[in-house]
Amino acid sequence: MATKPNYATTEDDADFAPTKKQKIDDEGDSDSSSDDSFISVGDMGTEEEWRAYRYYSKEPEWDVDSFDGREFIINPRIRKLYETQELYDEYYRKRLQAFESKGFIPDHSNGIYEVYLEDPVRIEHLTELVNVCVKKFNETKMDLYICRISFFFSILRGKTLELVNILRATERGYGNVKFYITFMAREYQNGPLVEYQAKAIKFGNNRPPFPILCRPSPKPET
Incomplete structure (x- = not known):
């Protein structure tokens, strides 16, 4: 056995x-x-x-x-x-x-497993998932982020994180699938591109996708 x-x-x-x-x-x-x-x-x-x-x-x-x-x-x-x-x-x-x-x-x-990005429909799907995470991030984190870097306050006032493009993604699960997405974003208008990560669950029963986290990608160790 x-x-x-x-x-x-x-x-x-x-x-x-x-x-x-x-x-x-x-x-x-x-x-x-x-x-x-x-x-x-x-x-x-x-x-x-x-x-x-x-x-x-x-x-x-x-x-x-x-x-x-x-x-x-x-x-x-x-x-x-x-x-x-x-x-x-x-x-x-x-x-x-x-x-x-x-x-x-x-x-x-x-x-x-890797998510292949050749399909425009798949890119659209991942974009939807990232935007769910970005929205949650903006609702919960951006105010604190602005306070911590007060010398940028005048630039960041009223600005929020914005998705620019998807870099790569992985997925895990069946039916309800968890996605791990790496993307480029701007933290304020005309700001530099910054690499971010997002995790979200896509449910298979017509429930809306659920955000797990959104954060800057960790810096590689030198």
Whole structure:
């Protein structure tokens, strides 16, 4: 009988609110009694468990990213799938990079896939989702942002964040889909372009999309 998988996941989903120092071990249970010759990363247990893992039904709290506070740990058995340490190190590096991006880099092991932007209809769809997040951001954050940079107050008075163009996106889920979108924006009229991130859920039952967060993209470490 197959062991039940560990449902810890690198996903900011209200259905799976993280505990402090929750481990990321999505490749399965580390029970040494299991057959190490084959590791099924897609075995999600019962149909009910699978649906709970892949479908989002709750509206998450605004501006809360539950990637925060999680710990990245890969099942040690995965090492046995790689012939050399160099190959495993490359796998580990890519998984860690995806984890640290908090969903904005594809991570197939966690069901996060690239959204291809060749289709104008898809661009229109992503634009709608970003604008939902930008609207929420402007309603809740822009006043505080203006106060913090008071020397720009006269420039920013009455101005709000505005989407300029979509750069890239990833998605996760079935039916109700979570999108991670990177875009360029202006923080005030004629201001410089700034890279931002947005997360939103698109529900499959005609409910309006729900914003999760909107923030400047983190600066790359030097």
